[in-house]
Amino acid sequence: MAIPIVDAHHHIWRRADQPWLQGPTVPRIFGEYDAIKRDYPIDEFLSDLEGTGVVKSVYVQTNWAKDRAVEEVEWVQSIADATGWPHAIVGFADFHDDGVDAVLAAHARSPLMRGVRQQLHWHDNPQYRFASGPNEMGSAGFRKNLAKLADYGWLFELQVFAGQMADGADLVAAFPGLTFVLEHAGMLVDTSAAGMAEWREGMKRLADQPNMHTKLSGLGTFIHRNDPAHIADIVGETVEIFGAGRCVWGSNFPIEKIWTDYGAIVSAVRAAVADLAEADQRAILHDNAVALYRIE
Template sequence: MNLKRAPRSGRQLPNAPRPVRIVDAHHHIWRQADLAWLQGPMQPRIFGPYEAIRRDYPIEEYLADIEPCSVERSVYVQTNWPPGGELEEAAWVQQVADRHGFPHAFVGYADLQSDSLAATLDAMGCHRGLRGIRQQLHWHDNPAYRFAPQPALMNEADWRRGLRAVADRGLLFELQVFTSQMADAARLAGAFGDLTFVLLHAGMLEDHSEHGWATWREGMRRLADCPNVVVKLSGLGTFIHRCDAAAWSPVIRETVAMFGAGRCLFGSNFPIEKLWTGYGAIVDAVVGALDDCTADERDGIFFANAVRTYRL
């Protein structure tokens, strides 16, 4: 990729052919009855109003959504079942995979501070599709964006002991943080050099002011300096609530420039992104932002990097 060219955020991106093969490295499926957050009154969330997805989103619908886009394999990411439901979630996702052939791998949930963590990881590891763990760490001054109970959970000694248990089992860790947490996250990655961290949603840029861009770039460079961190080009509509190729392009292009094409993976974040767009529009927006990449680099981002990272 030509790193000298500046991101072209101010114009419509050119049309480009879609990839001939895709791994969707970040999607969800669910049954509404399993998820308390999809029931009862809607709550403020980073992705805005979500009435349209307060229902079942089964694998059959996901397969219909991806059908025009040459998606050959996929990775399911946990969906915050109520506490204690993580083993049931893992078993259900594996059953879906066994029945339908999708997803090909999954990322489960575990509380890394739990006294029963080792037993949970071992029980979850009985499912052949398990590849990693996500415990969401993102914390923000804005309560509507806040998920973790405190910003520095990753620095707690007992939490890090839990992360060591994840690493010792050959699993990866899905890292979800805001820019204010990236310095700590980079130190965490440095302390666990034998563990692969997958940074979610291109670092979750939520502040598009000049200061916001500067702090995002600084944090992303710190993480890019850690060779055991890879990054998903996913969730790019989370804060703007639309699929906007011109708005997404600078985030994608700068992320690829910092991390290198070999450490970037495509993810749809469906059905969250389905709130405002179709699957093909996401693919097209990402393709358009990669026009400086070689054909091999684009194939890596859309397919080969995820195959390697998730052992597909």
């Protein structure tokens, strides 16, 4: 019997609520995206995952306008109340803003709230930048506000490139009482020998922090395809560095719907972990996500 899966990273959305889906298409790290500039409701997500063995899911924020962060979480909670999906929510909060206290307090009214993602990735290539600089996470104001997550028992989802991982490791070390989850296995963009070496070194620095976990998601982002061999390579190296006990899988749907279907991604990740002990497979595909996101 196939091991049941928790999708630890997916999105649903209404096109009208996504600024980046409105107006003309502009370059994005995942390439041409006209095919997803539309509503992606929960019923389509459930149809996509039918027959794949996915039994639970975690919604991760989709960059609504900053002043609508609370509304986003409330909307997703309403979808869960109506349909039973998703089973946990990672919302947005701006830890550069001293008004973040009110946002966190409002998020806490949503029973499924489990963590916050604020995208901090910065790259020499302007197309790959989201943050205003490479080390926003180093500012005193950001860290003062990030500490407030402990009051809620929520985790922080860290999204950085290899060149930022040393600073990321410093951040994680400064908050040993917080749980961190690295997005997309460190967003490997440069697969040259030098690029792979930088990524491995950064991943090891992060993995040295016991409160750092990682997500095996978005692995087609920079190659714009579902490549089982590529996925197996990244999964294999990441599991070797972090151990199966600190890895979770996520689909990053519907972004990867641009170039593949949900079943193909599930097949690729199942193949990537097939040689691991069954207990390790179950940890990566199901148990770790249940524990991290307190899924019932």
